[in-house]
Amino acid sequence: MHTILDTVVIGGGAMGSAAAWALSRRGRHVTLVEQFGPGHRIGASHGTTRNLNPGYHRPEYVAMLAEGLALWDELEQDSGEKLLTRTGIVNHGPEPMLPDVAAALTQAGNRAEFLRPAEAAERWGGIRFDQQVLHMPDGGQLNPEAALPAFQRLAVARGADIRHHTKVVDFEVMDDGVRLGFETAAGTEVVTAAQVVVTAGGWTEKLLGAAGNAKLRVPKLTVTQEQPAHFRITDGQAVWPGFNHYPGTGGDYQGWYSPVYGMHTPGEGIKAGWHGVGPVVDPDRRSFQPEPKQLAALQDYARTWLPGVDPDSFEAISCTYTTTPDEDFILDRIGPVVIGAGFSGHGFKFTPVVGRILADLATGTRPAPEIFRASR
Template sequence: MTTHLDTVVVGGGAMGSAAAWALASRGRDVTLLEQFSPGHLNGASHGATRNFNPGYADPEYVAMLAEAVRLWGELEADGGGQLLARTGVVNHGTDPRLGDVRRALHAAGLRAEFLDAAEAAERWRGIRFDQQVLHMPDGGQLNPEAALPVMQRLAAGRGADVRHGVKVLDVAVQDSGVRLTVDDGGSTEVLAARQAVVTAGAWTAKLLGAQVALPRLTVTQEQPAHFAVADEGALWPGFNHIPGPGPEFADWYSPVYGMQTPGEGIKAGWHGVGPVVDPDRRSFLPEPAQMAALQRYARTWLPGVDADSLTPISCTYTTTVDENFILDRIGPLVIGAGFSGHGFKFTPVVGRILADLATGEGTAPDIFSVTRPRRR
């Protein structure tokens, strides 16, 4: 038996939940399918903190930042709880783009100010600074554990059918739309939809590889950690630290990001350098050399933590070659993928763009096209 539907959203992580919310808010008939149960730890949208880092100079991202500030506010108002804690974010190190970032944010009405290292250290003594610091007060931390249920609840309240524990086994494009074969708790079901919005995260290439010539997507298992707080009086903004050319940075794997997770400690991690994995065959265990290097980082640059007291975390990145997202429509498929470890802050904007693509009410910026050449 085949069930006929209008729009199916495949994947109920952050982006799929936002797309379902946006579509249902427009009165559209939408069904959201998520293969795991609520609150699962298998993808990229769990945990209690993500940095809302405004540190962008590219006009497409800066415009999305300004819209994201507004839409997160709408979600908080409609959902009845805080999703964005405005702790501010500080970017420091040898990043030559900080001046461009400051100018772009000011042009978009977002705040940014330079501080010298001594002033920054006085404000945030848990972090060691050795160069000029860009402070962005409009940044802070988002809470995925709170945000996803809010978006799904609001979507369901506006008519969306939200189904967990339903795994999409196959997606096939047909003349009439999309045929989806799903496993619903051990029984196979066939769904025929006019269109599908695919926001499957690390599973995107597995589902669409035979249907769409996607840009290369690399799935990695990222391994940040929560470090215990050693200085209880320290204030903690979100932070991003760019390494320099000197020998003291020789064992860095990448820039470092971090933030405070209330009740869990100070999160810190390398960006996008974890081992390549199959999302269905992950170990969830930290890579020892990278974790040891992260501890050395904490000893040197985070005097407010205990570098020997930590709890590893595991999540996935699905990364494009240039770290720009994929937001596009190919026939009856709308695709949201490749968020490359920096997409969560844009979640409600991505939902809006995917809804525009599904309804024909708008397009995505060209930098997110499936067919655009991508070069690092």
């Protein structure tokens, strides 16, 4: 039997789950298909902590931050789940854009204040600070492992169909929709969808390439295996904000690969990692093992800049980034295909806003901001 569906969302990670939630709130008939099982750790949406870092100055992102904070609050109320812990975020180091960030956030009504490094060290003794320190009290940590099921439960309550262990093996764009082939444990199924929302993370290029449609070109997506670690806390009295540390010159920065992000993950330690510089991988052929030189450099970072942890006592983590050349997202519609991709390691905080934008694109309500166009 050939099934006719309204809207199929391909990929049940953060953005696909949020798209299903947003579309179901508008009364659309949504089918979300995910090739792996619930709570899998193969992509980018697992773990219990992601920083909600408000440190943006471009107007598109600042506007999305304000909307996102409101939507996260609404999602917490509707789901009954605690999703955001407001520890504040501290960005520090010789980053020339921090004054612009502070000005943009203040103008938008978000709190941002510069502190002296000595004052910051007194408040957050587990971190060594240098040069300028920007404190953003509205930031904190989000919990993906609670958020994804919440999006999906709320979508199902409004009629969405969530199908795990359902892999898309055929993708053909036609004049009147998209023909899809699904592979499940029970066999194969062919459906036609009036429209498709692709939120496939590291599998996006594979999926769009399989469609064989030149019009579905997007900016180059690079999939990397990122390798943060949880370090054991040694200072039990320390208070930990989320943090981002930008490199400068001098001996303390030798061997750095990128800026460093970090946060407290309750029960696991202090998470810290390089940003977007892990080895390029095929998402279907990952080792899940850390690259030794980058891991050693991360330990050296912790030894120098995180006096509240033991740099030799840690647990390595593995996840993926799917990054565009400019690190701006892809949020666009090409014919019957809506694409949400390239979140470049900084997208999770915007998840419910991305869901809203993808729903706008799928329903023809309004386009996404120009910076997210696939044709840029």
